[in-house]
């Protein structure tokens with residue numbers, strides 16, 4: 001099946017029963033369940049864009065195996081032009097939710113592509129693993145499947161220092177036995193963003209926590225992918241931040257709830273053809289840097305960051321225009337900070353493409369340092385961006401009638417007192433509902449937490465940047481300076 005439509009995506013979710021729980025209840029159909037359905041609809045809209053006559057050329061490319069159009073985020077880039085095409089496509093998707101859905105399917109499409117292109121890396125572990133990852137990539141590309149992933153073990157005891165975790169004292173997903181049919185795995189994992197709304201789940205090692213060299217570390221060294229409906233796989237959702245309110249009251253939460261879930265795997269059988277890596281601790285620890293998966297997922301992440309920054313700049317500018325605060329110097333300082341963030345993200349995205357190079361697997365790979373810097377910076381930028389929206393909005397974020405109030409007993413008071421010099425009462429209230437949903441509501445708070453953590457915590461990512469950066473030329477400059485007479 002070439003590039004899917006939204007309806008085909010939704011039908012796929014319905015056709016593959018999966019075990020999803022939310023607030024003590026088993027969800028029968030994620031596409032109609034309140035709190036999940038609108039998020040599913042938003043993902044479906046992305047797939048529909050692949051069939052929009054005005055956009056199709058920018059959303060798809062020709063499959064190398066079937067000659068049919070498939071999603072452009074699956075492309076194995078060989079040139080800088082390929083990277084640009086992919087970024088244009090990813091922008092189209094990112095801009096539909098203004099970056100509020102971080103986990104659009106392109107995030108994992110590019111990651112699996114990178115792993116498949118680096119098939120020989122997996123082949124070192126067992127020769128058949130190379131073909132497994134290549135077959136899997138082709139399978140998800142040709143069927144246009146949606147993936148989630150879980151890389152992190154549930155927190156119980158993070159007493160270890162530096163970049164290792166002690167898997168004996170932790171709650172860790174582990175291989176409990178090997179059979180002729182495949183691996184049997186048991187344990188929980190966090191955090192499957194988009195999990196209930198995905199077709200497949202990929203489980204592979206996290207970049208910023210290395211497996212320690214304990215005797216049974218091999219049990220935790222694996223990479224595989226299985227359908228979300230696999231027997232024994234259960235998704236436990238957090239509460240939904242789509243509270244069933246109108247798009248006026250909760251403009252973001254009512255549309256872009258991508259849901260996060262803990263997963264539990266109760267002796268789940270992973271068929272051998274879905275295993276990409278097993279038992280080799282070194283290969284497991286080096287999977288991300290050696291396949292360059294992080295650079296490619298970063299290309300999607302930074303594209304999303306630009307879309308998000310643009311939206312926040314637009315929102316903040318409208319807020320100050322509405323409140324008439326645009327001549328105040330302190331307000332300028334806050335707006336300038338948002339503009340700086342946007343321009344830094346754009347510049348780093350550009351730098352990653354301009355400095356892209358063909359990697360050892362023959363793939364045109366976005367440059368690591370600009371991608372890493374953009375990803376690390378955004379962890380600190382985004383909470384500040386939400387704070388700036390709060391600082392600019394102040395009481396207008398709480399002097400916030402609901403849509404129903406405009407038809408209630410106080411409607412005349414609202415019209416009389418809540419307009420500003422530049423906005424009607426209704427337009428002002430609608431705008432500040434958006435600001436609150438971005439910077440204060442449960443949906444907005446989750447956005448902040450997402451940006452802080454979804455790609456690992458800032459401290460460990462900082463250590464990785466330091467590890468990968470070569471300061472030697474700069475150190476030499478200083479040595480030369482000190483040597484001057």
Ligand SMILES: Cc1cc2nc3c(=O)[nH]c(=O)nc-3n(C[C@H](O)[C@H](O)[C@H](O)COP(=O)(O)OP(=O)(O)OC[C@H]3O[C@@H](n4cnc5c(N)ncnc54)[C@H](O)[C@@H]3O)c2cc1C
Pocket residue numbers: 149150151152153154155158159160161162163164165190191192193194260446449450453454455456457458459460
């Ligand atoms: C909204 C959201 C969505 C997410 N979606 C996904 C997803 O789709 N897939 C996925 O795999 N993961 C996802 N995650 C999980 C994310 O990868 C983790 O939150 C992140 O890697 C940090 O791990 P942790 O939460 O277990 O925190 P911990 O690793 O326990 O860290 C918590 C704090 O303690 C410090 N700390 C703990 N242990 C150490 C240590 N050994 N060395 C140094 N510092 C330490 C950290 O600096 C950090 O500040 C998501 C997280 C959030 C919040």
